[in-house]
Amino acid sequence: MALNKKPYKGTRDFFPADKRVQDYIFSKMRESASLFAFEPYDGPMLEEVALYMAKSGEELINDQIYSFTDRGDRFVAIRPEMTPTVARMVAQVHKEIPKPIKWFSIPNLMRYEKPQRGRLREHWQFNCDIFGATGRSGEIEILQLIVKLFESFGANKDQFEILINDRDIVNAVFNDLMKVDEETSLKLYKIIDRAKKVSAEALQKMISELSLEPASEEILKNYLSVQSFEDLFKFLEKNEQTDKLTSFKELSDVASAIGLADYLVYDPTIVRGLDYYTGIVFEVFDKHPDNRRALCGGGAYANLLKIFNENPVAGVGFGLGDVTLTDFLKTHDLLPDLSKNDVDLYLTFQTESALAKNFELASQIRELGFKVSNSLSPIKFKKVFTLGDKQGAKFISMLGENELEQKILLIKNTKTKESFEVKFDELEKLKDILS
Ligand code: HAM
Numbered sequence: 001m002a003l004n005k006k007p008y009k010g011t012r013d014f015f016p017a018d019k020r021v022q023d024y025i026f027s028k029m030r031e032s033a034s035l036f037a038f039e040p041y042d043g044p045m046l047e048e049v050a051l052y053m054a055k056s057g058e059e060l061i062n063d064q065i066y067s068f069t070d071r072g073d074r075f076v077a078i079r080p081e082m083t084p085t086v087a088r089m090v091a092q093v094h095k096e097i098p099k100p101i102k103w104f105s106i107p108n109l110m111r112y113e114k115p116q117r118g119r120l121r122e123h124w125q126f127n128c129d130i131f132g133a134t135g136r137s138g139e140i141e142i143l144q145l146i147v148k149l150f151e152s153f154g155a156n157k158d159q160f161e162i163l164i165n166d167r168d169i170v171n172a173v174f175n176d177l178m179k180v181d182e183e184t185s186l187k188l189y190k191i192i193d194r195a196k197k198v199s200a201e202a203l204q205k206m207i208s209e210l211s212l213e214p215a216s217e218e219i220l221k222n223y224l225s226v227q228s229f230e231d232l233f234k235f236l237e238k239n240e241q242t243d244k245l246t247s248f249k250e251l252s253d254v255a256s257a258i259g260l261a262d263y264l265v266y267d268p269t270i271v272r273g274l275d276y277y278t279g280i281v282f283e284v285f286d287k288h289p290d291n292r293r294a295l296c297g298g299g300a301y302a303n304l305l306k307i308f309n310e311n312p313v314a315g316v317g318f319g320l321g322d323v324t325l326t327d328f329l330k331t332h333d334l335l336p337d338l339s340k341n342d343v344d345l346y347l348t349f350q351t352e353s354a355l356a357k358n359f360e361l362a363s364q365i366r367e368l369g370f371k372v373s374n375s376l377s378p379i380k381f382k383k384v385f386t387l388g389d390k391q392g393a394k395f396i397s398m399l400g401e402n403e404l405e406q407k408i409l410l411i412k413n414t415k416t417k418e419s420f421e422v423k424f425d426e427l428e429k430l431k432d433i434l435s
Contacts, residue, residue: 008121009115010113010115010120010121011120011121011122012122016341017338017339020338020341021335021338022124022326024336024338025325025329026106026124026322028149028152029104029106029126029149029320030104030106032148032149032152033104033128033145035148036102036128036141036144036145036148037102038103038104038128038145039102039103039104040103040104040105041086041103041105042105042107043085043086043088043089044079044085045078045079045107046076046077046078046079047076047077047079047084047085047088048076049061049065049067049075049076049077050075051084051085051088052077052080052081052084054084054307055274055275055276055304055307056080056083056084056274056276057273057274057275059273060080060081060111060274063112064080064111064112064113065077065078065080065111066080066111066112078109078110079107079109079110080109080110080111081109081125081274082105082107082109082127082319083127083129083274083276083301083304083315083317085107086103086105086127086129086317087301087305087307087315088308090103090131090305090313090315091305091308091310094131094132094305094310094313099131099132099133099313100130100131100132100133100138101130101131102128102129102130103128103131104129105126105127106124106125106127107124107125107127108122108123108124108125109124109125117293117327118291118321118323118324118327120323123322123323124322125319125320125321125322126149126320126321126322126325128142128145128317128318129315129316130142130315130316130317131313131314131315132313133316135250136247136250136251136254136279138314138316139280139300140251140254140255140258140260142298142318143164143255143264143282144258144260146296146318146320147162147263149320150284153329154334155328155329155332155334157262157263159286159328159332160284160285160286160295161263161264161265161284161287162263162264162283162284162285163265163267163282163283163284163285164264164266164267164270164282165268165269165281165282166244166279166281167271167277167278167280167281167299168244168247168278169232169236169241169244169248170189170192170268170271171185172244173219173220173223174188174189176241177239177241178212178213178216178219179216180212184210184212187210188210188220189271191203191206191207191210192224192268192269192271193269193271194206195224195269196269207220219239224268224269226266226268227266228265228266229252229264231266232248232266232268233245233249236248251280252264270282272297272299274299276301276303277299277300277301278300279299279300279301279302279314280300280316281297281298281299281300282297282298283295283297284296284297284320286327286328286331288328288331288332290331291327291328293324293327295320295321295324295325295328296318296319296320296321296324296325297319298316298318298319299316299317299318300314301314301315301316302314302315340390340391340392341373341391341392342371343372343391343392343393343394344371344394344395344434345365345370345371345372345393345394345395345411345434346373346375346384346387346388346393346395346396346397347365347372347373347374347375347399348375348378348379348384348387348388348396348398348399349398349399349400350380350381350398350399350400350401351378352378353401353404354378354399354400354404357399357404358374358375358399359374361399361409361424361427362374364427365427368427368430368431370434373391375387379398384396384398385414388414389414394414394415394434395412395413395414395433395434396411397410397411397412398410398412407425408422408423408424409421409422409424409427411430411433420433
């Protein structure tokens with residue numbers, strides 16, 4: 001039986017045209033991270049499952065993780081996210097290195113999900129995390145970096161927004177105001193997480209099933225009706241949550257002062273599924289009605305290092321997937337034309353006798369810093385332009401008997417069809433023509 005040519009379900013083969021898009025996206029990610037002085041790091045593809053069991057949450061462990069027992073009887077998983085890995089790495093070195101620690105990475109991750117638009121089983125995820133920043137400064141820098149990254153693709157505030165909440169506020173609502181027990185609180189987290197995906201009736205039904213005290217249900221209703229920072233401040237004031245109010249206001253005041261407020265929308269239903277978050281939680285959303293989905297998610301986690309028996313070092317960061325980002329860029333027509341390779345000169349010859357000279361010229365022109373595609377076999381004159389165009393070559397050249405005899409290279413611009421002649425011993429002149 002013939003083997004399947006297609007990649008494993010939910011994974012992708014990256015043919016050159018796809019890889020060019022991914023490389024373009026990765027280069028923008030690296031550029032933005034370095035602009036903010038983040039340093040690159042990487043970790044292993046396999047981790048012990050225990051690392052995720054500690055704080056990544058039920059959904060990831062029960063439904064999504066690819067795990068197996070290795071030959072040495074270790075229970076391991078292909079990494080489904082990067083945060084536990086970076087926390088593990090920071091736990092090894094945080095005592096020796098200056099804070100804040102600002103690291104980034106673009107790992108590929110695997111989650112056993114039902115493949116659909118924006119969700120695959122393997123994706124690459126841009127992760128930026130800050131450890132050991134004081135107050136709310138790490139959170140602000142992370143939000144600033146996200147906006148810069150999206151702007152570097154040409155996106156603006158009409159195209160994306162950051163829906164934000166704070167776990168500290170959510171916990172205060174559930175524990176201090178509604179006074180629910182831990183089990184109900186966990187259930188509420190799950191219900192609220194689903195709030196946007198279900199109808200208002202379905203949401204009410206899930207809440208009713210919790211049999212909350214009428215006063216608690218009223219508080220929940222008021223909380224869920226909060227739609228802006230102003231609403232939130234009023235809600236917190238009314239419910240005497242002064243600490244939460246002061247702390248969140250500090251974040252929102254700085255955000256306003258540096259122009260982030262245009263992008264930030266308070267959303268009480270953003271709680272996120274991962275257990276380790278303790279501070280802000282946010283998701284970047286596409287505003288286009290055809291692609292209304294989360295593009296990126298993150299938050300602050302104060303206590304993750306505790307799982308390694310280390311003193312807590314506050315962390316905050318985000319993960320932005322290549323699948324959702326590419327959908328976003330395509331939806332808003334923000335991708336440059338990457339359908340063809342980027343070649344300066346397609347160097348062809350017409351007879352076998354020119355083979356060696358063609359290799360020699362290719363090498364000399366590359367020395368000048370140009371990308372040269374050697375045809376490697378004789379090409380008929382009438383095919384040169386078509387083949388050059390397919391390769392994305394800006395110029396083509398044809399080395400025939402005549403050119404060999406006269407020791408000149410005939411070059412043509414593939415767009416304007418303008419011709420140039422350059423002597424073999426004056427190749428430096430190509431710098432003016434090809435640049
Ligand atoms: P997450 O929300 O699970 O967070 O994933 C972050 C982003 O990764 C999503 O918004 C989406 O762009 C992408 N993503 C996740 N799963 C898939 C999938 N199956 N297919 C395609 N893209 C996907 C985290 O993973 C956190 N560890 C992020 C973080 C870093 N928090 C703090 N630092």
